[in-house]
Amino acid sequence: MSTTEVSAYKTHKKNELFLFIPKEKDLKDLPNELLVMFGEPKHVFDFSLTEEKVMPRSDAKEVITALKTKGYYIQMPPGEIEMAGNMAPPPERLDNIF
Numbered sequence: 678m679s680t681t682e683v684s685a686y687k688t689h690k691k692n693e694l695f696l697f698i699p700k701e702k703d704l705k706d707l708p709n710e711l712l713v714m715f716g717e718p719k720h721v722f723d724f725s726l727t728e729e730k731v732m733p734r735s736d737a738k739e740v741i742t743a744l745k746t747k748g749y750y751i752q753m754p755p756g757e758i759e760m761a762g763n764m765a766p767p768p769e770r771l772d773n774i775f
Contacts, residue, residue: 681726681741686718693754695721699744707749715751 682700696715698707700723712718730737735752743750 679727681744682723683726683740683744684723685721686715687721688716688718690716691754695752697740697744697750697752698748702748711749 683697684700684702686696686698686704688694688696694715696711696718698704704712704718726737726741728738728741732740734755735750740750740752
């Protein structure tokens with residue numbers, strides 16, 4: 678089982694938008710256009726990633742492939758539909774809420 682060491686960064690531009698890069702790579706090695714779009718990266722944490730690891734919103738194999746081919750992976754924030762799926766169900770009766 679191969680392990681990839683990853684550094685995770687967040688941005689102030691959009692909540693829950695993350696940039697993953699190989700831990701041994703430096704941010705200055707990334708395309709300038711990517712950094713302009715992403716904004717000022719703030720280091721959040723480092724982690725070990727294997728293909729078997731379950732990630733909240735990304736597929737580990739997809740992340741590892743992107744890290745090897747592009748040198749980075751961007752995890753997008755949850756979409757409106759995904760967020761709506763996490764909402765509590767409505768009350769059984771709506772006539773008693775006022």
